[in-house]
Amino acid sequence: MNRFDWNSRPGQPLHGSVRVPGDKSVSHRALMLAAIAEGKSHIRGFLEGEDTRATAAVLAQLGVRIETPSAGERVVHGVGLHGLRNAAQALDCGNAGTGMRLLTGLLAGQTFDSTLVGDASLSKRPMRRVTDPLTSMGARIDTQEGLPPLHLHGGQPLHGIRYELPVASAQVKSALLLAGLYAIGETEIIEPHPTRDYTERMLAAFGWPIAFSPGRATLTGGHALHATDVDVPADFSSAAFFLVAASIVPGSVLRLPAVGLNPRRTGLLQALRLMGADISIEREREAGGEPVGDLVVRHAPLHGIELPLALVPDMIDEFPALFIAATAASGRTVIRGAAELRVKESDRITTMASGLRTLGAMIEETPDGAIIHGGLLGSGSVESHLDHRIAMSFAVAGLVASGPVRINDCSHVATSFPGFLELANGCGFALQNVD
Numbered sequence: 001m002n003r004f005d006w007n008s009r010p011g012q013p014l015h016g017s018v019r020v021p022g023d024k025s026v027s028h029r030a031l032m033l034a035a036i037a038e039g040k041s042h043i044r045g046f047l048e049g050e051d052t053r054a055t056a057a058v059l060a061q062l063g064v065r066i067e068t069p070s071a072g073e074r075v076v077h078g079v080g081l082h083g084l085r086n087a088a089q090a091l092d093c094g095n096a097g098t099g100m101r102l103l104t105g106l107l108a109g110q111t112f113d114s115t116l117v118g119d120a121s122l123s124k125r126p127m128r129r130v131t132d133p134l135t136s137m138g139a140r141i142d143t144q145e146g147l148p149p150l151h152l153h154g155g156q157p158l159h160g161i162r163y164e165l166p167v168a169s170a171q172v173k174s175a176l177l178l179a180g181l182y183a184i185g186e187t188e189i190i191e192p193h194p195t196r197d198y199t200e201r202m203l204a205a206f207g208w209p210i211a212f213s214p215g216r217a218t219l220t221g222g223h224a225l226h227a228t229d230v231d232v233p234a235d236f237s238s239a240a241f242f243l244v245a246a247s248i249v250p251g252s253v254l255r256l257p258a259v260g261l262n263p264r265r266t267g268l269l270q271a272l273r274l275m276g277a278d279i280s281i282e283r284e285r286e287a288g289g290e291p292v293g294d295l296v297v298r299h300a301p302l303h304g305i306e307l308p309l310a311l312v313p314d315m316i317d318e319f320p321a322l323f324i325a326a327t328a329a330s331g332r333t334v335i336r337g338a339a340e341l342r343v344k345e346s347d348r349i350t351t352m353a354s355g356l357r358t359l360g361a362m363i364e365e366t367p368d369g370a371i372i373h374g375g376l377l378g379s380g381s382v383e384s385h386l387d388h389r390i391a392m393s394f395a396v397a398g399l400v401a402s403g404p405v406r407i408n409d410c411s412h413v414a415t416s417f418p419g420f421l422e423l424a425n426g427c428g429f430a431l432q433n434v435d
């Protein structure tokens with residue numbers, strides 16, 4: 001990846017229609033299920049990000065033919081549940097925690113060995129949350145003291161388990177469900193708080209018998225997946241930067257068409273509304289089995305809130321953007337119950353707090369959140385810490401800072417949001433690449 005920095009300055013009031021790329025979570029899962037299905041699946045709206053392309057490359061190494069008729073489209077020639085084959089080399093998941101954790105579940109029950117590796121950021125992320133329960137299912141996985149690379153031993157018979165997740169995590173739930181496809185007997189997953197249910201919905205769409213309700217999913221091994229077409233909605237997590245940006249820049253009105261509105265993803269929408277944001281949903285409809293709608297956001301004065309604990313899992317990827325909204329709001333915002341932020345692509349509590357302090361914000365870090373005081377931001381130079389969402393959040397901060405905000409090393413934005421700079425500048429940002 002080429003390293004480059006950004007400079008973000010106040011631009012124009014934000015206007016127009018911004019079509020954000022496809023959902024990352026849905027794109028990863030669509031590839032994986034289509035790969036082990038019988039028949040040919042067509043994926044539309046696929047995220048052309050580094051993370052999801054890394055998953056496609058891994059599946060290709062495992063013998064799956066994947067065609068790209070055009071950008072945002074994939075045709076996957078499924079090999080069936082037992083059709084993956086040994087890859088000669090290590091499987092590189094890049095920056096993608098979702099890719100690595102879900103693939104670990106998928107590969108734990110294969111007849112062959114696999115090695116999963118990742119970049120510098122992914123290599124620091126905890127994997128025992130996945131490898132421990134998979135080991136209880138009969139898998140044999142070597143870690144580097146709980147971190148990648150992961151070496152999976154093939155030929156281990158798996159059996160279903162009943163597992164209560166200690167921490168709400170859709171990645172862990174999904175990894176165990178994928179392993180459960182290969183297990184003898186029933187796999188039952190119980191969550192402390194419901195998380196995104198794309199794996200459950202998509203397994204059902206591919207014809208696998210599965211029972212699920214918020215916080216619980218049960219399936220048995222030994223069935224088959226049948227190819228199906230998947231329409232990927234626009235990613236709410238990518239829309240989040242524009243929701244915050246238009247809320248805090250006076251005079252703004254933005255439309256974000258066809259955004260995925262799965263309730264397990266839209267916690268930020270509720271949080272921003274509690275802060276006084278003016279966001280409406282138009283043309284609510286269903287696409288590919290998921291609720292979608294056009295979001296229309298207008299500038300509105302925001303005020304601080306005590307973030308309700310129940311919203312935390314439903315906005316787990318949106319905290320960097322919320323931190324910016326909170327500094328632009330009047331009064332104090334209190335975030336609790338979000339310790340998971342410390343094990344994302346970076347420690348998002350520390351990286352946001354230190355970057356915002358550099359820009360002059362008043363922010364106190366706590367073990368599981370932060371107390372953020374609204375106020376004016378100044379100019380400065382902040383680090384992305386190889387974290388796409390940190391880079392894009394500070395690009396938004398630059399819109400309301402009194403001078404330019406330089407964001408160091410923004411190359412990782414391409415993991416989830418290729419074309420962010422062009423889309424952002426197209427609606428009124430003043431974002432520049434600098435060497």
Ligand code: S3P
Pocket residue numbers: 024025026098168169170171172174196316317340
């Ligand atoms: C994801 C689940 C979440 C989220 C990540 C995508 C998924 O991670 O942060 O960006 O696609 O399942 P956790 O399961 O670790 O909370």
